[in-house]
Amino acid sequence: MALALQDEQRELDAAPSTDVSRRRQLTHEQVLLLYERLWQPVLASVLAACLLVGAMWPIMPPSYLLGWLGALLVVSGGRLWLAWYFHRQPAKRRRQRRWLYRFAWGTGIAGGLWGVAGLTMFTMEHHGQLAALAIVLTGIAAGGVTTLSPVAWMAPLFVLPTMLPLLVQMLLQNTSLALLLAAMIVLFLGLVLIINRRLHRTISDNIALRLLVSSRERQLRVSEARYRAIFRHTPLGVMHFDREGRVVDCNEKCLDILGNSRQRLLGMNLLTQLNDERVAGAIRDALESGTGYFEGTYRTVVSGKQTPLRAFYSALRNEAGEVVGGVAVIEDFTERKLAEETIHRQAYFDPLTELPNRRMLIETLASTIRDRRDDGRVGLVMFLDLDRFKIINDTLGHAVGDELLRQVSKRLLLSLDKDAMAARLSGDEFVVMMPALSSDRQAELSRAEHRAERLLSTLRRAYDLGGQHISVTPSIGYTLFPLGDEDVGDVLRHADTAMYQAKLKGRAQICGYEPSMQTQMSWRLEMEQALRLALAEDQLSIAFQPQLDENEHVIGGEALMRWHHPRHGWVSPEVFIAIAEESDLIVELETWMLDRCCGLLSRLPVEILPRLSVNISVRHFTQPGFVEGLTWVTGAHGIDPTRLVVELTESIMIDGLEDAVERMQALKQLGVHLALDDFGTGFSSLSYLKSLPLDELKIDRSFVSNLDTDGSDAAIVETVLAMAQHLGIDVVAEGVENEAQHEFLRTRGCRLFQGYHFYRPMPGEAFEALLAGREVEQAGQDRA
Template identity: 30%
Template sequence: MFWKEDISKQQLDNLFERAKISLLSLIILAFALTYPIYFHEQNSTVFVWLGYILLVACARVYLNYRYSKEKNPDIRLYFNLFFALALLHAIGFSFAAFFISSQNLHDLIFYIFIIAGISAGAISSLLFSKRILIFYEIVLIVPVAIRLLFLGQDFYIMMGVILFLYLGFILHLSLQTYKMFVDLVQLQKGYEQKQKDLSVQSQRFFYLFNNIPIGLFFYDRRLKLTYCNDFFAKILQVSKEKLIGLDMNQLRDKRILPALKKPFMKQNGNYRGRYHSTLSSKEYFIELYTTYIEVGGEIIEGLGVVIDLTELKDYQERIEHLAYYDELTGLAKRSVLFESIDLAIKKVKRYKIYSVLIYMDIDDFKEINDSLGHNIGDLFLQKIAKRISRVIRDVDIAARMGGDEFAILLFEVSQDKNRALIEGMKVANRLAEAISKPVVIEDHTIQTSVSIGIALIDESSQDAFEMIKFADSAMYKIKRTHKNSIQIFDEAMKKQIDNLYTMKEDLEYALQNHEFILHIQPQFDHNKSIVGAEALLRWQHPQKGLLYPGDFFPVVEEFGMMTQLTEEVLYLAKQLIQKLPKKVRIAVNISGRDIYSEQFETFLSSYFDKELICWLDLEITEQVLIQDVNKAIDLITRIKKELAVAVSIDDFGTGYSSLQYLKRLPVDFLKIDRSFVQDLFKDKNDYVIVATIVNMAKSLGLKTIAEGVETKEQFEELQKIGVDFFQGYYLAKPMPEDSFIELLQTSGSVVH
């Protein structure tokens, strides 16, 4: 609707600009009207009216002045003020009708002509606002028309009706004029936008053409190059001056010519492949697209787009090589070996041609790395890889499995099982002999041996994963016992592996279904009050019953499941702490892999809130801590600072911790290993060790916990020595959670 009109600054500028001329016209008309009214009607009140008109005119002039001085005017405020003052002028002029009597026909007609002139002039001066224009015309004419109608004479009634008709005409003309103005503004805006768009497009094209990292060139029907961008010249490593005007028919490499000619047949051309440059004599791998530029139905030029894919192609070929071959040794990767083994399995099942898989591990390679450095170790592996390649046939596959482990597939050895194994043993012996020869690298003479496992690929073979597992197991079996030997995989080993993997699957299921439970062994003070407890993990196996860590930890370590198991233990410990009627410390054993893991601290902080974690005691063995003492100090310091968790050193006295490191370790408890407690009365050295540990702990402000307290005599003697807390069968055996909670409720407990 017109009374909700949105006004722009440009419209308001136009209104104020046109008002300068219209105000002068209104003042002149006011004086012209005052003269006949005063002299013919003898009415001096008309001067008050003139003063009102002049006052409003001054107000409008002042408003115009203020608006012109504003840098950021309030558009809505100034519009409303302009609107109000314009209406005041319209009201003033329409009110003049009441100064002229009905007998003074000439003055009345003169007045009507003035009103008509003002209304006509308003179309020009106020057309920038439909709202002001409409109201102005209505306020200016309607009172005059009503005045004429009420004079009662036929002539004046007719004049009033004509004035209303004139108002209708003026309003229609005003709306039409306003529409023309709006259309003109829209046209102007559209033109300006198109000019701007055209300028932007030109700038975009210029920037794109000259900065895009793609070669662009134009050429004519004769295949002469007419223009090109800088990047095209950069690709070919010649100047633009040499390229412009080049006759591409004369290029020595003709492979791109068909693509260049297609645009002049109204077709797009394409070429992808190698290209030898005539100008720079370089070999490229390019993607060339050609199209045509058509004006008025006529093809005037061809456009060529060149993408230099040389580096990408070289990189792609390198990536493809790296995808299949080891970067260090040049031998095949695991994926190639796996595919080849699967093929060998298919061949033996279809054609009864047996293949042999050899799995090797360099003995004591870690010592080479540690003593001579990884660079020498890498060079050594490269020489070993070359020796392996010289021993085997071209049809065989040698792969690096990781680190110092290698696998060789002897492909289609024989149609006889025994003959295949014999040939496999021969190759294994040749490999062992070749690898054991001294290797000279940078004045270092290195001599080592190799442990080898052999597995026959026969009709019972399932897949590559199984065969790698068999050969790897044979190799590790011999490596654990003899080293520098060869072991053939047999049925007994297969049974062991099956049991191992069955246990692994059971463990995965147990972790998913929370089959693990905690047995709790309390810790007591001198008064036999419970001060804490150690959480001991048990597996409630659905078929095998209750299993102890020794029954499944080897499998956990073999398959890298320790982190999952630690998280399960912490999950159970959290539940236990939440259920305790009286809160005491709950100690949980943490493996070395977990304590040095960057994710361990994050897991602890996200899983335990501050109210619970303060009751958690992380037990870390002394052997684990001395692996990397400085890292352990940093980690434990950070964990204790941020999480306020207790830390104990488990099995203390069995390692070789120095007092210097112990002073820096922010631990709370030292757990004296049970081996010293057991021989307390049998071996004087153990007695001295326990007493030394206790005195050292006291000097460092640490508490001591004796493990394996099984007799009253041990308990009493340890009290005399000064041990703070005690744990063992004499005081309490490990028990289910419910039993521990019941014991905690019925016996005294001390919070520490």
């Protein structure tokens, strides 16, 4: 196996890799395209020539017209013969550059013949014939661009000889009409040459990508051989035992985990010699029912080593279906245990900013409200929202947006007293709580304004984001508590309402809550009504972010809803989705999106778009008839349900794990694939995954973004990947923004990727164009 690996590596190293070789290969592919497309312009040229001769017949000598037509037919026949002869040549001879020059000669001569027509058939007295001449020449020139653009200079070689004689004739007439027509010809030539340049770039990029894919396939063969060679050195322990439970074989990692030598472990009876009945019971389960599972701290028989491990046992059967033994896959999850504890900690802290998150804020604020009612003092809550954050995030990228949020968090911490608390609520929303002020409400109300102004002054200073100095200001709303018998939700809602009131005043504004303030409620009601109208008037659209496999092939995408309001412009999904989720409107929106996505799947065959992911909210998922509705829409569009991936969040388990599993099982029976989105940021624990019928996990972008800088995030991602691999669940890493993250994930076994490193979310037309481009590449590979 090692020799085979070396041979394949030598083959890969011998493959052309220099810039000169790549340029030669690119030129060869361009020439292939020229000859494959040649029959189209030649046929169109002959038909157009016949039409032109018919139009000129009444006003020009028939002998001349027939002579010109005959010359064109001879040239056209010669070009077709050249294409036929080219395709009969061996592949090696077709790579010679002379074929490009032969093609160019035919193209130039054909363009010259059309130029002769423009020069000799020109007439200002017969407007009909002049119009026919101009239409035919411009049509032939425009059509030539579409087939000659693989080589940048080939289209000008045809278009300029075709059109310049007509332009010269127009200029020689020296009339206003002729000069106007000449100007139009100049404009047409400019546009045609620009279009030719763009088409050439697109085709060249597609060819280069196809060549890259071919190179990656060679690399994949080497990788597969390498993986086979290192299987016995996998980081997981693998053990083989017979029907009586005696150890037959194991790898080195298994010996390391169990702290045993090979001589002592081989031949040991796992059913009788183990001092842990839990492990023996799991092995019996595997031999009797097919599978067994153990998770816990295990103390080995010989060495007494205690190791937290997880073991999966599976029965091995012969051709008759009889159990002849079993195999165990053992994982030492000492480090993963620590990572799981980190995930638990992140239930109370935001992984990006390391500030307390919503859950911790709510629990702390609830306790503080009770304390203030008891001692008569007041507390202060300030709600902050960063102005223009979405524009910065969309324009400069998520990496810059994340860094901005981190710097804002640091400034918040430095500007607050030690008993104050700053929390990140979501997105670019922060909450500052000062838990214990004085009992003088009026004095503290006045001081609250000054505190908010100091905070505003601190946060509005420019931020250094990778050499760019960006100024961002917050809108701040504040409220004192307790005002009466309000709870945590009331206090946060008061501060939130005051913040939106501040936003209505403009950027960098401060506003305190007043009981009579209803602006926010009115605004939300207005937006909800506008959203209902948007659904009826087709203001909503869907963007798609492609998903790629390990070979960077586009194998699907995620559908993302967008809303362009006639007056407010693009509305943030965080805003209108939140509004929709407060009512049953989210069900209508997601039903609309499911219908559109199923329609796209029905239009595009599985070879072009294998799968498409759609986010489904908890409210929609728990609606009666959700499964039936999904069954109907897939049937109405006639699509295979296995091409649809329903993405759910961990919050589906809030109302009960059993109900969630029951609904998910119904979707699985339909054939729909299920994905758990934003894994690790919600309510579930790793143990829930054993109960959920999932096909894939989506690692939350908050873990992916710090892979190359944060060891904890890297450990968490490794945990999720290893766990998913053992459970047979695919993993999609979203939010991949650089090659370092991509390489880290790929080498750890992640096979599906999504993020700005590959593609940003794009409109449906661009997504279909991307997929169509991939189809062209694959078709080209088949021909090659």
